[in-house]
Amino acid sequence: MAVKLLQQDIKRYNWYIWRFVIGCIALLSIMILLIAFQVFGPLPSFRELENPKSDQASQVISSDDQVIGKYFVKNRTSVTYKQISPNIINALIATEDTRFYQHSGIDFQRTFSIVLYNLIGKKQGGSTITQQLALNLFSERSRNPFKRILQKLQEWITAVKLERNYTKEEILTLYLNTVDFGAYNTFGISSASRTYFNTTPDKLTPDQAALLVGMINGPGIYNPINHPENATNRRNFVLRRMGEEGFLSTGQADEFKQKPLGLIFHPIDHNEGMATYFRAVLKKEIQKLLVDKEIMKPDGTTPYDLDRDGLKIYTTINATMQQYAEEAQQEYMRKLQAQFNAHWKGISLWKSIPTFKTLLDRGMKRSDRYIALKQSGASDEEIQKDFETPAKMNIFTWRGDIDTVMKPIDSIVYNKMMLRNAMMSMDPTTGYIKAWVGGTNFEHFKYDQVKMGTRQVGSTAKPFTYAVAIDNGFSPCMQIANEPITITGYGAPWSPRSSPTETLPGVITLRTALARSQNWVTANIMDQVKPQPVVDLIKKMGITSTVPPYPSICLGTFNASVFDMTGAYSAFANEGLWTEPTYLLRIEDKNGNVLYNNTPRVVQALNPQSAYVMTYMLKGVVDEGTGYRLRRDYKLMNPIGGKTGTTNDNSDGWFIGITPQLVTGVWTGCEDRDIHFRSTRLGEGANTALPIFALYMKKVYADTKLGVKKNVDFAPPKSGVAITLDCSVYSQQQKGTGEVEKKLDF
Template identity: 85%
Template sequence: MANKIYSRNNANDKNKLTSQDIRRYNWYIWRLVIAGFAFFAIMIMLIAFQVFGTLPSFRELENPKSDQASQVISSDNQVIGNYYIKNRTSVTYKQLSPNVINALVATEDARFYEHSGIDFQRTFSILAYNLIGKKQGGSTITQQLALNLFSERARNPFKRIIQKLQEWITAVKLERNYTKEEILTLYMNTVDFGAYNTYGISAASRTYFNTTPDKLTPDQAAMLMGMINGPGIYSPINHPDNALKRRNFVLRRMAEEGYLSAGQAEEFKQKPLGLQFKITDHNDGMATYFRAVLKREVQKILVDKSILKPDGVTPYDLDRDGLKIYTTIDATMQQYAEEAQKEYMRNLQAQFNDHWKGYNLKKAIPTFKALIDKGMHRSDRYASLKQQNKSDEEIREDFNTPAKMNIFTWHGDVDTLMKPIDSIVYCKMMLRNALMSMDPTTGYIKAWVGGTNFEHFKYDQVKMGTRQVGSTAKPFTYAVAIDDGFSPCMQVANEPITITGYGADWSPRSSPSETVPGVITLRTALARSQNWVTAYVMNEVKPQPVADLIKKMGVTSPVPPYPSICLGTFDASVFDMTGAYSAFANEGVWTEPTFLLRIEDKNGNVLYNNTPKVVQAINPQTAYVMTYMLKGVVDEGTGWRLRGKYGLTNPIGGKTGTTNDNSDGWFIGITPQLVTGIWTGCEDRDVHFRSTRLGEGANTALPIFAGYMKRVYANNKLGIKKNVDFVPPKSGVSITLDCGAYSQQQKGTNEVEKKLDF
């Protein structure tokens, strides 16, 4: 028994740690700790010396690289569109609601205002925070900003550790270079909000709540800030229950940190998410056609003018560099133009459909099959099938096999099952329309509607497309005549005429139902759009001066000096024709139609200022007399519907235009403050109304002008006044406009001539 006790005591003595053992173990622990700190310090030094990759330079910290959308800004200071790779628009700190800041800090970094980029207390107490319910991530807001600005989260664990240390160093640099307010602003402008390419608080506010960051309520701010840790899992669109729970968690954190009272937090928790979700892309918003044309123009300017970033080497990227593009477009007038188009084109398309109902298109339109074949060969579907090495027979079979597709209608897009070949027929039978409205004195374009639906029909018909102008060309011939001393009251027999000497003899036609018989004045001839009198005037003034004037008034497309140009056989764009008519309303001065004012960088530095060209195209007296002539079109001619049907009684001039076979309908209206040009027709000229009653410009284009102007006049804030008339030139008008007085003058002149002859 004694031996057993001795053995046990002896074993206990052996298991006891001596002081020497304790010192030795302590030394091992301290060596491990020191080694760890040394390794950490070495790693920090290696990272600082950029052994594991470059760190942002001071210049990069001053100018962080974050893709920002460039903004298109209207003349009334509204953002009407963006160009972007990432839908991100920067805001200033003052444009952020305090609710957003409070929700972010409470949720992501409660000690944000106390640390200098790295919160060591936070780092060592993450576990404790989570145990007491104050859920906190491992990174401060500044560290998250460093990741957002300069790198993407690595998936490899070792690389992620290196990246984390890089973020620490960058975070410290950020804190040294920026104020807390600036860091919060940078963070808000760079964070990803998930759905549909939405970056930054500005885009998120607009996408989810259709508001701006300064107007976000606490519950809205809580939902958006709750998405930051998981834009996918906390998406209010795909996972509304998760989003609601996360929002309520953020509201609780705001109350715990003193940004809300407990009662306020509970009140906001009871509210639904209240989304006003709207996907934003390049097909949305107003002035879509204009923005597409503007983008090409700005990109061309940046290249042609060699506009570079401050380093003098790097070119600007319109989709990434946050440029501000100031335009002449008035957002309200643009809205009115789009509304007027939609309102009438819906009705006109119904007229067109009824007009062709029951007709065999292949028989009624001889070229129809060729048009459909051409449309098929130009389609994206055809190109895709060709890339798949499909034979022509297989491609045609595909086009005759019903498929799911989305088509445009004036009552909204429709998902349907349709043969692709039938969809081409459908598109060919859709009427197109374009409108441009400008200030004739400044040249500033106020509204631009390039087509009927940008998503489905992307071709711009204002500037990119040209169509035959028809009778809208007639005023150019009369302007040359007026400049040569002709009077609007001059009387001419309205009878057939043949013009020779310019190749083949030319004899214009005149519809019997529209021909005014007998002797008529030049003003009546223009008002009633009489071809024979117009041809007579052309024969008197000759084609070359008319062609020269047309070019001088800004028409850039070819205008050959042949007699037929007096009836508008040449092609021109809505852009050029509207600009040309502006000279009539602006004392003969053609001011280049202008839609771009200036380009600024994201910091407000001006990169480009636009200065429009100015040309004295015709003398002021001729221009004033032409306004008198063009008012006759509205008062007593083909534009009478503006008075009789639409009730516009103010001074308005204009000209309708209808081309061969009613392929194109035009109306260009002038007032002292606005000139507006409108065109309507189908994609192909062979598809058109079969009757002039329906296809003339007075029916296809003029009503849109009326709808637009009535809206404009109803809004006094726009400053477009109804009671303003065209002002005579300061030098006076020597041409007699009173046809009664003119007749007396002519009678007196004839009597004097008789006496002299006697």
């Protein structure tokens, strides 16, 4: 009887258990159906599965196919399956989803045996790689338990859809492109490879792959920079799993475990890397272009987001030449700043610079510190006290940034006394800009001096006046008395000055006058050709700033940018053709579809003969004039033309050099024109700007892969040159003409 009752109880309990199991399965099925019908919220559509949303960094690509920078909210760049090392794939599968190739998105065997797996040491998460991808792409992990259960079921359905729409290789690629590697704004395997090992995903070794895959479960706790011991232990666990799954032999796994982490840590930052000033200018240009050209996504209504949509921006910048330009600047500016500091050592800035207090007040009111204090409601007295109170700060030096303690007002003085520099190099025939150095340090001095800033151009303007004269039949061999001149008819009479120590006495040729930068002869030429034709030529040659039609413009009293001045000189080297300086070639979307193609403007600014004669004139500057130290000090003996420029009080130093294949402009000066070298010997363009050009060109010529040939001269126009360039022949011609005129007069 007791046995019978026991059997009845067992049957009854079995029925309860089965009812509970069936009920759970039914509830689960109903829940899945409700979720599938989107009762608890929308699921990703087929289109969204085909085009999953994930923020992608836009890439700036150089002409030699190097990524020189990115624009991003999340530093993520997609790669293809073939660009991923098998070591990464093996490490991921061994650690995260050993049955990845067997299941269809949901691994029920894995789900029900997860406890057993953990007990025997095969640590596995509850989600498959496909489920993790679903979470990464379409949702964020909820902290609410009930919502998390619903979310888990949504992930199941999405995972199944993903498996139906993508191959296993595509799912692995999507996952590795979207996974978060934690700190330093690092998303995706491409960014992680670059940040932690300065390499690409296809070159990752097994131990490197193990470290990165190990970070996926805990990007914070397994970060190799902040927690190297945790990262090492986690890496070794992944290596052990790779050995257990047959991706490595036991010996190989043990060998890799003994290796140090081997980090080559380089976090990606907008303030770091190559061509920082250029990238900042380019970003504003593209954002404006996308709006002005109404470039939209395929739906026709959504604008592109440069920081999120993974655009590919192809530029004319040559990464190698950019590197050489930055190196040349750093090498010489370090020395020049030392000269400047020694030049001012022991001299009172307050007594020597009458406007110094005004400059400091202006600098203080422009500072972020002042603006923040003002917004907080601080009084002028409180702000002044704050600027007089020592504080911790980071300052720029040519030996590297320094953390120090100093008064904020003293930091403004320090920055005011820092020399600034800008440089641009371009191909005169195509207009393509090869190198762009907009300043000395983007993190500390963000203002771009190549295109955004304008400064007085000084004697670099003189060739424009001579070019108009040549265009009107003047010969470089024409002789003019180098004596004072006063020009009237344009407001107040104008009489240019000429340094007594720099003035050549007597009668000199136009070529010598330009070579030695003689003000009086230049003014004499201006008096003959008149200002308006010179202004017209300057505008044809791409100068966009205001240039008034006054005689003084022949000595460079107007302002212009390095961008415009370098572009203008390119017309001399390109048979009179001004080709718009170009740095953007095209923009593509993340799938390679072309969104924008750039076509530079071309203007015939000068006739080819006049342009060729001007190259002869500008070569005289280097052969026998103010640019001679290119020959003497830097041993650049090949065909080079150029022009130095030094403005009033040595506030600005310029050098623009031309060769048949490259035109390069360099400017140097302080932020404020009232702060400058006190001697022309130190402040002239030949000392402040020319050496950077020289160091850059030496590096470029030494690298034969760049194809910039050293001994190529400017080619004369096919139509020939009617203007006499041989001054001995010209003298005979003039003498003969004079004798004929005397006979006719007789």
